[in-house]
Amino acid sequence: MAEIIGVIERLWRYPVKSTGGERLDSVEVDERGLAGDRLYAVRDADGKLGSGKNTRRFRRMDGLLRLSARLGHRIDGPELFDPLGRPVADPAAFLRAYLQREDVELAREDAVSHFDQLPVSVLTTATLDWVREAAPFTVVDERRFRPNILLRTPPGTPPFVEDGWFGREGQGGTGARLAFVRSSERCAMTGAPQPGLPHAPEILKAIVHAHDGRLDALAEVAAPGRLSVGDELALH
Structure with a gap:
Protein backbone atom coordinates (compact mmCIF):
# COMPACT_ATOMS: atom_id res chain seq x y z
CA MET A 1 0.00 0.00 0.00
CA ALA A 2 1.29 3.46 -0.92
CA GLU A 3 2.38 5.79 1.89
CA ILE A 4 2.31 9.55 1.36
CA ILE A 5 5.68 10.75 2.63
CA GLY A 6 5.44 14.44 1.79
CA VAL A 7 4.60 17.22 -0.61
CA ILE A 8 7.04 18.77 -3.07
CA GLU A 9 7.82 22.22 -1.67
CA ARG A 10 10.55 23.27 -4.09
CA LEU A 11 12.12 21.94 -7.28
CA TRP A 12 15.69 22.81 -8.23
CA ARG A 13 17.63 22.37 -11.44
CA TYR A 14 21.34 23.11 -11.82
CA PRO A 15 22.01 23.67 -15.55
CA VAL A 16 25.76 24.11 -14.98
CA LYS A 17 27.41 21.68 -12.60
CA SER A 18 28.76 23.23 -9.38
CA THR A 19 27.06 26.61 -9.91
CA GLY A 20 23.86 27.87 -8.32
CA GLY A 21 20.61 26.61 -9.78
CA GLU A 22 17.13 27.75 -10.72
CA ARG A 23 13.84 27.13 -8.95
CA LEU A 24 11.10 25.60 -11.05
CA ASP A 25 7.34 25.28 -10.73
CA SER A 26 7.34 22.01 -12.66
CA VAL A 27 9.77 19.93 -14.69
CA GLU A 28 9.91 16.89 -16.94
CA VAL A 29 11.80 13.89 -15.60
CA ASP A 30 13.45 11.51 -18.05
CA GLU A 31 15.86 8.59 -17.72
CA ARG A 32 18.78 10.98 -17.17
CA GLY A 33 17.06 12.92 -14.36
CA LEU A 34 15.37 16.32 -14.25
CA ALA A 35 15.41 17.69 -17.79
CA GLY A 36 18.49 19.89 -18.21
CA ASP A 37 19.97 19.20 -14.79
CA ARG A 38 23.80 19.34 -14.81
CA LEU A 39 23.60 19.20 -18.60
CA GLU A 109 27.58 16.60 -21.42
CA ASP A 110 28.88 13.95 -23.79
CA ALA A 111 30.33 10.54 -22.91
CA VAL A 112 31.37 11.56 -19.38
CA SER A 113 28.49 12.04 -16.93
CA HIS A 114 28.30 15.34 -15.09
CA PHE A 115 26.62 13.78 -12.04
CA ASP A 116 28.74 13.13 -8.96
CA GLN A 117 26.69 10.07 -8.02
CA LEU A 118 23.03 9.41 -8.96
CA PRO A 119 20.80 11.77 -10.94
CA VAL A 120 18.09 12.83 -8.47
CA SER A 121 18.52 14.12 -4.90
CA VAL A 122 15.58 14.42 -2.51
CA LEU A 123 15.90 16.21 0.84
CA THR A 124 13.18 16.48 3.49
CA THR A 125 12.31 19.52 5.55
CA ALA A 126 12.64 17.28 8.64
CA THR A 127 16.33 16.71 7.91
CA LEU A 128 16.91 20.32 6.89
CA ASP A 129 15.38 21.50 10.18
CA TRP A 130 17.76 19.18 12.04
CA VAL A 131 20.74 20.84 10.30
CA ARG A 132 19.47 24.24 11.42
CA GLU A 133 19.36 23.03 15.02
CA ALA A 134 22.78 21.38 14.77
CA ALA A 135 24.40 24.53 13.32
CA PRO A 136 22.43 27.35 14.97
CA PHE A 137 24.97 30.12 14.39
CA THR A 138 25.00 30.10 10.59
CA VAL A 139 22.55 30.46 7.73
CA VAL A 140 21.16 27.12 6.58
CA ASP A 141 18.90 26.48 3.63
CA GLU A 142 18.62 23.77 1.01
CA ARG A 143 20.97 25.48 -1.44
CA ARG A 144 23.88 24.23 0.65
CA PHE A 145 22.91 20.63 -0.22
CA ARG A 146 21.82 21.14 -3.84
CA PRO A 147 18.76 18.86 -3.84
CA ASN A 148 16.49 18.56 -6.84
CA ILE A 149 13.45 18.11 -4.60
CA LEU A 150 12.80 19.64 -1.21
CA LEU A 151 10.02 17.56 0.29
CA ARG A 152 7.76 19.02 2.98
CA THR A 153 7.24 16.26 5.54
CA PRO A 154 4.48 16.05 8.17
CA PRO A 155 5.07 17.48 11.66
CA GLY A 156 6.91 15.05 13.89
CA THR A 157 8.82 13.39 11.05
CA PRO A 158 12.29 12.45 12.36
CA PRO A 159 15.47 13.70 10.69
CA PHE A 160 17.18 11.36 8.23
CA VAL A 161 13.83 9.75 7.46
CA GLU A 162 15.20 9.40 3.93
CA ASP A 163 17.27 6.39 5.08
CA GLY A 164 14.08 4.31 5.27
CA TRP A 165 13.31 4.80 1.59
CA PHE A 166 16.26 2.90 0.14
CA GLY A 167 15.21 -0.06 -1.97
CA ARG A 168 11.74 1.41 -2.52
CA GLU A 169 10.15 3.64 -5.16
CA GLY A 170 8.52 7.03 -4.80
CA GLN A 171 5.81 8.12 -7.21
CA GLY A 172 4.55 11.65 -7.76
CA GLY A 173 3.21 14.05 -10.32
CA THR A 174 2.29 12.63 -13.69
CA GLY A 175 3.78 9.15 -13.89
CA ALA A 176 7.23 9.96 -12.50
CA ARG A 177 8.77 7.22 -10.35
CA LEU A 178 12.04 7.43 -8.45
CA ALA A 179 13.97 4.38 -7.25
CA PHE A 180 15.76 5.34 -4.03
CA VAL A 181 19.24 3.83 -3.68
CA ARG A 182 21.38 5.56 -1.04
CA SER A 183 22.33 8.92 0.46
CA SER A 184 24.92 11.45 -0.69
CA GLU A 185 28.36 11.50 0.89
CA ARG A 186 28.81 15.16 1.74
CA CYS A 187 31.98 17.20 1.23
CA ALA A 188 33.24 20.70 2.04
CA MET A 189 30.87 22.24 -0.51
CA THR A 190 28.10 22.10 2.12
CA GLY A 191 29.84 24.91 3.98
CA ALA A 192 31.28 26.78 1.01
CA PRO A 193 30.22 30.41 0.63
CA GLN A 194 27.67 31.35 -1.99
CA PRO A 195 25.41 34.38 -2.45
CA GLY A 196 23.52 34.93 0.80
CA LEU A 197 25.28 32.05 2.56
CA PRO A 198 28.58 32.61 4.42
CA HIS A 199 31.36 30.09 4.88
CA ALA A 200 30.14 27.52 7.42
CA PRO A 201 32.41 24.49 7.99
CA GLU A 202 30.43 23.58 11.13
CA ILE A 203 27.65 22.19 8.94
CA LEU A 204 29.76 19.35 7.56
CA LYS A 205 31.22 18.66 11.01
CA ALA A 206 27.70 18.23 12.42
CA ILE A 207 26.64 15.87 9.62
CA VAL A 208 29.81 13.80 9.94
CA HIS A 209 29.39 13.50 13.71
CA ALA A 210 25.69 12.58 13.61
CA HIS A 211 25.27 10.68 10.36
CA ASP A 212 28.65 9.68 8.91
CA GLY A 213 28.58 12.66 6.55
CA ARG A 214 25.52 11.39 4.66
CA LEU A 215 22.47 13.49 3.88
CA ASP A 216 19.43 13.16 1.50
CA ALA A 217 18.13 10.30 -0.65
CA LEU A 218 19.65 9.67 -4.07
CA ALA A 219 17.49 8.06 -6.72
CA GLU A 220 17.51 6.71 -10.23
CA VAL A 221 14.56 7.39 -12.51
CA ALA A 222 12.37 4.29 -12.66
CA ALA A 223 9.76 5.88 -14.95
CA PRO A 224 9.62 9.26 -16.72
CA GLY A 225 6.92 11.81 -16.02
CA ARG A 226 6.40 15.32 -14.75
CA LEU A 227 6.82 16.73 -11.25
CA SER A 228 5.33 19.96 -9.94
CA VAL A 229 5.46 21.96 -6.74
CA GLY A 230 2.53 20.83 -4.60
CA ASP A 231 2.58 17.22 -5.82
CA GLU A 232 2.40 14.50 -3.19
CA LEU A 233 5.15 11.90 -3.19
CA ALA A 234 4.01 8.38 -2.32
CA LEU A 235 6.33 5.57 -1.28
CA HIS A 236 5.68 2.07 -2.66
Whole structure:
Protein backbone atom coordinates (compact mmCIF):
# COMPACT_ATOMS: atom_id res chain seq x y z
CA MET A 1 0.00 0.00 0.00
CA ALA A 2 1.29 3.46 -0.92
CA GLU A 3 2.38 5.79 1.89
CA ILE A 4 2.31 9.55 1.36
CA ILE A 5 5.68 10.75 2.63
CA GLY A 6 5.44 14.44 1.79
CA VAL A 7 4.60 17.22 -0.61
CA ILE A 8 7.04 18.77 -3.07
CA GLU A 9 7.82 22.22 -1.67
CA ARG A 10 10.55 23.27 -4.09
CA LEU A 11 12.12 21.94 -7.28
CA TRP A 12 15.69 22.81 -8.23
CA ARG A 13 17.63 22.37 -11.44
CA TYR A 14 21.34 23.11 -11.82
CA PRO A 15 22.01 23.67 -15.55
CA VAL A 16 25.76 24.11 -14.98
CA LYS A 17 27.41 21.68 -12.60
CA SER A 18 28.76 23.23 -9.38
CA THR A 19 27.06 26.61 -9.91
CA GLY A 20 23.86 27.87 -8.32
CA GLY A 21 20.61 26.61 -9.78
CA GLU A 22 17.13 27.75 -10.72
CA ARG A 23 13.84 27.13 -8.95
CA LEU A 24 11.10 25.60 -11.05
CA ASP A 25 7.34 25.28 -10.73
CA SER A 26 7.34 22.01 -12.66
CA VAL A 27 9.77 19.93 -14.69
CA GLU A 28 9.91 16.89 -16.94
CA VAL A 29 11.80 13.89 -15.60
CA ASP A 30 13.45 11.51 -18.05
CA GLU A 31 15.86 8.59 -17.72
CA ARG A 32 18.78 10.98 -17.17
CA GLY A 33 17.06 12.92 -14.36
CA LEU A 34 15.37 16.32 -14.25
CA ALA A 35 15.41 17.69 -17.79
CA GLY A 36 18.49 19.89 -18.21
CA ASP A 37 19.97 19.20 -14.79
CA ARG A 38 23.80 19.34 -14.81
CA LEU A 39 23.60 19.20 -18.60
CA TYR A 40 26.54 21.62 -18.81
CA ALA A 41 29.78 21.93 -16.88
CA VAL A 42 32.97 23.97 -16.86
CA ARG A 43 35.53 21.74 -18.57
CA ASP A 44 39.31 22.18 -18.79
CA ALA A 45 41.81 21.08 -21.44
CA ASP A 46 42.27 17.71 -19.73
CA GLY A 47 38.54 17.00 -19.96
CA LYS A 48 38.03 17.39 -16.21
CA LEU A 49 34.88 19.06 -14.94
CA GLY A 50 34.83 22.03 -12.60
CA SER A 51 33.83 20.97 -9.09
CA GLY A 52 34.48 21.57 -5.41
CA LYS A 53 36.89 18.64 -5.24
CA ASN A 54 39.63 16.82 -7.16
CA THR A 55 38.88 13.29 -8.41
CA ARG A 56 39.49 11.24 -11.53
CA ARG A 57 36.68 13.11 -13.32
CA PHE A 58 36.59 16.45 -11.48
CA ARG A 59 38.90 19.41 -11.00
CA ARG A 60 38.53 21.73 -8.04
CA MET A 61 37.70 25.21 -9.28
CA ASP A 62 37.02 27.58 -6.40
CA GLY A 63 34.37 30.22 -6.95
CA LEU A 64 31.94 28.34 -9.16
CA LEU A 65 29.35 28.22 -6.40
CA ARG A 66 29.23 32.03 -6.41
CA LEU A 67 27.89 31.88 -9.98
CA SER A 68 24.45 30.72 -11.05
CA ALA A 69 22.80 29.47 -14.20
CA ARG A 70 19.35 29.33 -15.71
CA LEU A 71 18.12 27.22 -18.58
CA GLY A 72 14.49 28.26 -18.74
CA HIS A 73 13.19 27.49 -22.22
CA ARG A 74 16.52 28.06 -23.95
CA ILE A 75 17.72 25.44 -26.44
CA ASP A 76 21.11 27.01 -27.21
CA GLY A 77 22.64 26.60 -23.76
CA PRO A 78 22.22 28.06 -20.28
CA GLU A 79 22.36 31.68 -19.21
CA LEU A 80 25.22 32.26 -16.79
CA PHE A 81 25.17 34.90 -14.03
CA ASP A 82 28.10 36.49 -12.20
CA PRO A 83 28.36 36.70 -8.37
CA LEU A 84 26.22 39.86 -8.38
CA GLY A 85 23.46 38.13 -10.36
CA ARG A 86 24.21 39.92 -13.64
CA PRO A 87 23.91 37.94 -16.90
CA VAL A 88 27.18 37.08 -18.62
CA ALA A 89 27.33 37.88 -22.34
CA ASP A 90 30.24 35.55 -23.21
CA PRO A 91 30.42 32.61 -20.76
CA ALA A 92 33.73 31.22 -22.03
CA ALA A 93 35.54 34.57 -21.86
CA PHE A 94 34.02 35.35 -18.47
CA LEU A 95 34.96 31.96 -16.99
CA ARG A 96 38.56 32.24 -18.19
CA ALA A 97 38.94 35.64 -16.57
CA TYR A 98 37.00 34.74 -13.43
CA LEU A 99 38.82 31.46 -12.80
CA GLN A 100 42.16 32.76 -14.16
CA ARG A 101 42.44 29.74 -16.40
CA GLU A 102 42.79 29.97 -20.16
CA ASP A 103 41.83 26.35 -20.80
CA VAL A 104 38.22 26.28 -19.59
CA GLU A 105 34.98 26.31 -21.53
CA LEU A 106 31.29 25.75 -20.91
CA ALA A 107 30.64 22.27 -22.29
CA ARG A 108 27.55 20.14 -22.81
CA GLU A 109 27.58 16.60 -21.42
CA ASP A 110 28.88 13.95 -23.79
CA ALA A 111 30.33 10.54 -22.91
CA VAL A 112 31.37 11.56 -19.38
CA SER A 113 28.49 12.04 -16.93
CA HIS A 114 28.30 15.34 -15.09
CA PHE A 115 26.62 13.78 -12.04
CA ASP A 116 28.74 13.13 -8.96
CA GLN A 117 26.69 10.07 -8.02
CA LEU A 118 23.03 9.41 -8.96
CA PRO A 119 20.80 11.77 -10.94
CA VAL A 120 18.09 12.83 -8.47
CA SER A 121 18.52 14.12 -4.90
CA VAL A 122 15.58 14.42 -2.51
CA LEU A 123 15.90 16.21 0.84
CA THR A 124 13.18 16.48 3.49
CA THR A 125 12.31 19.52 5.55
CA ALA A 126 12.64 17.28 8.64
CA THR A 127 16.33 16.71 7.91
CA LEU A 128 16.91 20.32 6.89
CA ASP A 129 15.38 21.50 10.18
CA TRP A 130 17.76 19.18 12.04
CA VAL A 131 20.74 20.84 10.30
CA ARG A 132 19.47 24.24 11.42
CA GLU A 133 19.36 23.03 15.02
CA ALA A 134 22.78 21.38 14.77
CA ALA A 135 24.40 24.53 13.32
CA PRO A 136 22.43 27.35 14.97
CA PHE A 137 24.97 30.12 14.39
CA THR A 138 25.00 30.10 10.59
CA VAL A 139 22.55 30.46 7.73
CA VAL A 140 21.16 27.12 6.58
CA ASP A 141 18.90 26.48 3.63
CA GLU A 142 18.62 23.77 1.01
CA ARG A 143 20.97 25.48 -1.44
CA ARG A 144 23.88 24.23 0.65
CA PHE A 145 22.91 20.63 -0.22
CA ARG A 146 21.82 21.14 -3.84
CA PRO A 147 18.76 18.86 -3.84
CA ASN A 148 16.49 18.56 -6.84
CA ILE A 149 13.45 18.11 -4.60
CA LEU A 150 12.80 19.64 -1.21
CA LEU A 151 10.02 17.56 0.29
CA ARG A 152 7.76 19.02 2.98
CA THR A 153 7.24 16.26 5.54
CA PRO A 154 4.48 16.05 8.17
CA PRO A 155 5.07 17.48 11.66
CA GLY A 156 6.91 15.05 13.89
CA THR A 157 8.82 13.39 11.05
CA PRO A 158 12.29 12.45 12.36
CA PRO A 159 15.47 13.70 10.69
CA PHE A 160 17.18 11.36 8.23
CA VAL A 161 13.83 9.75 7.46
CA GLU A 162 15.20 9.40 3.93
CA ASP A 163 17.27 6.39 5.08
CA GLY A 164 14.08 4.31 5.27
CA TRP A 165 13.31 4.80 1.59
CA PHE A 166 16.26 2.90 0.14
CA GLY A 167 15.21 -0.06 -1.97
CA ARG A 168 11.74 1.41 -2.52
CA GLU A 169 10.15 3.64 -5.16
CA GLY A 170 8.52 7.03 -4.80
CA GLN A 171 5.81 8.12 -7.21
CA GLY A 172 4.55 11.65 -7.76
CA GLY A 173 3.21 14.05 -10.32
CA THR A 174 2.29 12.63 -13.69
CA GLY A 175 3.78 9.15 -13.89
CA ALA A 176 7.23 9.96 -12.50
CA ARG A 177 8.77 7.22 -10.35
CA LEU A 178 12.04 7.43 -8.45
CA ALA A 179 13.97 4.38 -7.25
CA PHE A 180 15.76 5.34 -4.03
CA VAL A 181 19.24 3.83 -3.68
CA ARG A 182 21.38 5.56 -1.04
CA SER A 183 22.33 8.92 0.46
CA SER A 184 24.92 11.45 -0.69
CA GLU A 185 28.36 11.50 0.89
CA ARG A 186 28.81 15.16 1.74
CA CYS A 187 31.98 17.20 1.23
CA ALA A 188 33.24 20.70 2.04
CA MET A 189 30.87 22.24 -0.51
CA THR A 190 28.10 22.10 2.12
CA GLY A 191 29.84 24.91 3.98
CA ALA A 192 31.28 26.78 1.01
CA PRO A 193 30.22 30.41 0.63
CA GLN A 194 27.67 31.35 -1.99
CA PRO A 195 25.41 34.38 -2.45
CA GLY A 196 23.52 34.93 0.80
CA LEU A 197 25.28 32.05 2.56
CA PRO A 198 28.58 32.61 4.42
CA HIS A 199 31.36 30.09 4.88
CA ALA A 200 30.14 27.52 7.42
CA PRO A 201 32.41 24.49 7.99
CA GLU A 202 30.43 23.58 11.13
CA ILE A 203 27.65 22.19 8.94
CA LEU A 204 29.76 19.35 7.56
CA LYS A 205 31.22 18.66 11.01
CA ALA A 206 27.70 18.23 12.42
CA ILE A 207 26.64 15.87 9.62
CA VAL A 208 29.81 13.80 9.94
CA HIS A 209 29.39 13.50 13.71
CA ALA A 210 25.69 12.58 13.61
CA HIS A 211 25.27 10.68 10.36
CA ASP A 212 28.65 9.68 8.91
CA GLY A 213 28.58 12.66 6.55
CA ARG A 214 25.52 11.39 4.66
CA LEU A 215 22.47 13.49 3.88
CA ASP A 216 19.43 13.16 1.50
CA ALA A 217 18.13 10.30 -0.65
CA LEU A 218 19.65 9.67 -4.07
CA ALA A 219 17.49 8.06 -6.72
CA GLU A 220 17.51 6.71 -10.23
CA VAL A 221 14.56 7.39 -12.51
CA ALA A 222 12.37 4.29 -12.66
CA ALA A 223 9.76 5.88 -14.95
CA PRO A 224 9.62 9.26 -16.72
CA GLY A 225 6.92 11.81 -16.02
CA ARG A 226 6.40 15.32 -14.75
CA LEU A 227 6.82 16.73 -11.25
CA SER A 228 5.33 19.96 -9.94
CA VAL A 229 5.46 21.96 -6.74
CA GLY A 230 2.53 20.83 -4.60
CA ASP A 231 2.58 17.22 -5.82
CA GLU A 232 2.40 14.50 -3.19
CA LEU A 233 5.15 11.90 -3.19
CA ALA A 234 4.01 8.38 -2.32
CA LEU A 235 6.33 5.57 -1.28
CA HIS A 236 5.68 2.07 -2.66
